[in-house]
Amino acid sequence: MKNRIRIERAILNITQADLADRLSVSRQTINAIEAGKYSPTLALGMKIAREFDKTVNEVFELEEGD
Amino acid sequence: MKTKYLLPNSWRPFGVALTLITVPLTLCILIFGEQFPLLGNAIPTPFRFEIPDWSYPENIFLKQADGTVSLQIVDELLGLGVITGLFITGFAKLKIEEERIAQIRLESLQWGVYANFIVMALCIIFIYDSWFFTVMIYNIFTPLLIFVARFYWLLFVNQMIEGKNERNLV
Numbered sequence: 339m340k341n342r343i344r345i346e347r348a349i350l351n352i353t354q355a356d357l358a359d360r361l362s363v364s365r366q367t368i369n370a371i372e373a374g375k376y377s378p379t380l381a382l383g384m385k386i387a388r389e390f391d392k393t394v395n396e397v398f399e400l401e402e403g404d
Numbered sequence: 405m406k407t408k409y410l411l412p413n414s415w416r417p418f419g420v421a422l423t424l425i426t427v428p429l430t431l432c433i434l435i436f437g438e439q440f441p442l443l444g445n446a447i448p449t450p451f452r453f454e455i456p457d458w459s460y461p462e463n464i465f466l467k468q469a470d471g472t473v474s475l476q477i478v479d480e481l482l483g484l485g486v487i488t489g490l491f492i493t494g495f496a497k498l499k500i501e502e503e504r505i506a507q508i509r510l511e512s513l514q515w516g517v518y519a520n521f522i523v524m525a526l527c528i529i530f531i532y533d534s535w536f537f538t539v540m541i542y543n544i545f546t547p548l549l550i551f552v553a554r555f556y557w558l559l560f561v562n563q564m565i566e567g568k569n570e571r572n573l574v
Contacts, residue, residue, distance in 0.1 A: 362500075362502070363500065363502040363503070363504070364500045364502060364504070364505075365566075366504070366562055366563070366566050367502060367503075367504040369566060370504060370562075376504055376507075378503065379503050381503075382503055
């Protein structure tokens with residue numbers, strides 16, 4: 339699953355650790371999601387999108403094989 | 405993340421300590437048997453107890469006049485210690501307990517169950533007689549052992565990868 343978390347973070351000028359703190363997850367989880375190594379649950383995906391004031395579809399995008 | 409059915413994080417050091425003490429001791433007993441100091445004839449009285457003969461029927465020669473059987477309980481205590489230690493180590497919450505950790509925990513548990521049934525299938529094919537039951541007894545511990553080993557290995561690998569990424573970014 340592709341995502342725009344890195345870009346959105348850059349726009350808000352926040353680090354992975356900041357985002358992790360806001361979402362009550364570990365920084366490793368944010369890193370794994372950004373790298374496409376972990377697909378978050380719907381709940382976490384929605385929380386991430388809400389942090390960036392976007393919809394889930396604007397932040398995450400399905401890839402072939404997902 | 406709301407986590408049901410997990411033990412408090414504060415229990416984890418106790419579980420890890422218990423595992424680190426009991427697993428090596430149990431391995432020593434398995435390797436050295438009766439020669440191991442904890443198991444020989446010189447067992448102190450607090451580690452001996454009496455059980456009713458119905459729970460140990462095949463050893464009628466050990467039966468005493470009052471119908472009880474005297475056993476030392478070191479191996480029983482160690483067995484309970486291994487189970488308790490591994491259980492707490494595997495099922496106590498981490499400091500940050502979230503969905504990715506829950507997924508790693510679940511996948512590790514799956515590995516444990518797979519390993520257990522693979523060993524069982526191999527035993528059915530290749531091992532017979534009383535040796536079969538001996539291996540089966542030890543196989544009781546495989547789900548927990550493989551689960552905990554795999555869980556902590558994945559956490560360690562993730563931490564290593566994370567460290568590497570950080571060094572690359574600097």
